[in-house]
Amino acid sequence: MANFINVDKEFNVIGLGEVMLRLSPVGKERISQSETFEKKAGGSELNVVAGISQLGLRTGIITKLPDNEIGKFIKNKIRYSGISDDYIVYDSSKSKRLGVYYYESGAYPRVPTVVYDRANSSFVNFNASELDEKVYEKTKVFHISGITLALSEHIRNEAVEMIKRFKKAGALISFDVNYRATLWDEDTARTTITSILPYVDILFISEETLRRMFKKTGTLKEIHAGFGEEYPNLQVIFSTMREATSPTRHTFTSLAYDCKDKSFSSEEAYRDIEVVDRIGSGDAYVAGALFGLLKFGKNDDAVRFGNAMAALKNTIPGDMTACDYNDIVRVIDAHTKGQASEMVR
Helix, strand or coil: HHHHHCCCCCEEEEEEEEEEEEEEEECCCCCCCCEEEEEEEEEEEHHHHHHHHHHCCEEEEEEEEEEEEHHHHHHHHHHHHCCEEEEEEEECCCCCCCCCEEEEEECCCEEEEEECCCCHHHHHHCCCCCCCHHHCCCCCEEEHHHHHHCCCCHHHHHHHHHHHHHHCCCCCCEEECCCCCCCCCCCHHHHHHHHHHCCCCCCCCHHHHHHHCCCCCHHHHHHHHHHHHCCCCCCCEEEEEEEEEEEEEEEEEEEEEEEEEEEECCCCEEEEEEECCCCCCHHHHHHHHHHHHHHHCCCCHHHHHHHHHHHHCCCCCCCCCCCCCCHHHHHHHHHCCCCCCCCCC
């Protein structure tokens, strides 16, 4: 994967996706009983580029926000995370709105709950023609998730064309399948994803999706190897593995497959993670993995940074991670050596 590290581009990663307003009851209250909600910004691609930015690389986000005070709140959060807002489009129409979702954290045996209110948001009316044409030449990696492809047929068509244009301009395409059954059915998802896989270089896909949506059988390593042969354009495939003992205790690790060298990368799992907020931990993994590839060009480093980012994100409230390079290196060192300081001071 080292072939793109020294490419001179303004951005390391640019993502395309909807940014939403997250409203959460305080503490462990339920949505149905709470009278007070905390508001935060969130969205899969935003979470990814935010994590990479906080680790020290330059990122940008392509999205569409309502031109009002709620849109301004999101814009400020984007800027605060160090993400470029050069490619944010603003909606001034009468129907402008930001998608909202409500998140209720869980405590065994009550599992977390998510309620979406995102229909007809400003983003679903986004058109690639609203962007500066130069954006396609600006980045080493273009990142997108299946959530964006699932939002509407219009967005799907726009996004697929953008994937092709970024690819033609020389960017690597990073794709996180991130399947959500509430957004689209497996047949539509499989057809769409299969159509873009020939353009994808870096693939993030769960074992469950490989088995259910793509009907793959065998061990995960066998599935990765077979998928790599089926799509020879793929450079690396990542799959995360999470075991949830309870809503507040998780074990997390991952597997990476180098499709060219036909080699695997993995490490010992992070066990008994004390989960404060699991939302965005998968996106944090993607951020860490992409950072590892961009910074060091090695799948082993991608796995280490991805696992550490995901583990640490689980301990942080909100969708976006809040950790810098030193935080992650400290977590990696403690995990590798099997010991950690009781306090940072």
